[in-house]
Amino acid sequence: MSPRGHTDGNPVNDRCQPAHAALRRGVRPSEDPALAGHLAGCPACATLAGGPALVGALDAAAPATAPVGAWLAEAEAMLARERGPRAWLHSRTTAQRTGLAAAGAGLVPLLVWLAWRRIDAGVYPTGRLLLDVGVVLLPAAWLLVAAMRPLHRPAWPRAVAWLGLGLAVAGVLAGAWLEPAHHAHPASLAGTGPQLVPRALACLAFGTGLGLPALLWLVALARGGERPSLLAVVAGLAGGVAIFLHCPIVAPEHLVLGHAPVMLVVLALMTAWGLATGLATRRRARGPR
C-alpha cells in the first residue's frame, strides 16, 4: 500500500483511501503491514475488510452513471446568465447578505417610526416599547440567520427553526398577554366592540402591505437554497413590528386579531406564490400535450 492514496490532485491526508485501494485490489492485511496497521486503528475499515465480499458487493452496487461531458456547456450558460443586480446580491458573502437582509427588513419599521409614528408615542412607556419590539426582533434575527445559512454549511436541525418560530409566535402575542401599556391617549382606547373587526382588518392589511417590501428584499437576496417560509416569517415579523409602531391601539383583542396574524398572512402569501410558481414550473417541464 502506498503511503498516499489517490487524491485527485488534492494532496490531503485521506488515511482510509490507501486502505480502500488495497482492499479493492484484494490485498489481505497479512500481506501488507501498512494495511494491517490502518485496520488496527480504524474499526470502520476493519469491518469492511472482515466481511465476506463486502468490498466487491459495495462496488457492484454503485449506480450506473451517464456521461456528464455535455452538461458543462449547460452549466456555463447558466453562469453566463448570472448577471445584473440580483446576481451581484447573490455573490455577496453570507455575512454581507445577512447584514443587508437585516438592514432591509429593519428599514420598514424604522421608516414607519420616522414617518408614521404612533400618535401615543409620547405617553407609551419607553421600556415597554423596547420590550414589545425586542421580543419580536430577537426571534426575527434568529430566524433570519437560520434562513440565510448557506448551502455549503451543514444544515441546522429543524428544531432550530421551530424554536425560532415558537419564540416569534410568543413574541407577537406577548403584547396581548401583558397588561395594556397605558390608557393615557384616547386613540389607544379605540378598536374594541363594533370597531374591533374593521380596525383589526385595516391593521392586518396595512401590516401585510408593510411586510411585503421586506419579503421582496429578502427573496432578492436569497441564493436559492434558503427556506422561503423562514424568509416570509421574518418579513411578516418586520411588518408586524411596523404596524405596532404605527397603530396606537393597545386593546389585547386588537393586537391578537390585527397585529399578530401579519406574520401568518405574509407566510400564506409566500406559500401561495410558491405553489403557483411550482405548478407553473411543473407544467412547463411536462410541456404541451
Add this chain to the structure above:
Amino acid sequence: MFAPVPDEVSDEALMAAHVAGDPSAFASLFRRYAPRLQRLLQRDLGRGEDAHDLVQQTFLQLHRARHDFRPGARLRPWMYTIALNLKRQHFRRLGRRPEAALADDDPAHEPVAPHGNPESPIHDAQVRAVLEQLPDPQREVIVLHWFEGLSFREIAAVVGASQPAVKVRAHRGYKRLREVLEAQV
C-alpha cells in the same frame, strides 16, 4: 487571457482562479466533480434527470457562494455539502424520500461473486436494498467514505458532526451491511 489549467492543480487553486474570473477554472472543477456528484445524487434520487438538475444547481450555488470561500478552506467538503443539502431540499419539496431505483430485473445489475464463497453470489440489488434500509446518517457516511473517498475529517465537515460520531456511524453501517451479507451467503 487565461492559460489552460493543468489537471494537477488543487481544487482550492481552481476555486481561487474561478473567483478571480478564470473561466477555464470552472470548467476544470466541473469536469472533476460533476461525475462524482452525479453518482452521489443518482444513488438516492433514482431519476437521472433529477440528478442532472441537482448537479447543475450545485455548481450554480458554488458560483453564487464563491466569495464565501476563504483561503485555507477545503473545497471538496463544500461541494458535497451543497449537493447533499440540495438533495434534502428536493426530497422536502417532494414531501417524501422516493423509493430507490432497485431494478431487480435490470440486466445491468449482475450478481457479485464474493471473495470467500464464489458459490453464493450476492446480487447488487440486495446490497443497495440493505444500503437503503440503513438510517440516513449511516448511509450518508458510508457513501461519502467508501464510494466518494472522503476522509472522516471531510465527512464530519459535510454532515456537521464530530469525527468520532461519523466514525461510529461508518462502523455501525458497515457492520450492519456485513451482517446482512453474511446471512445471505
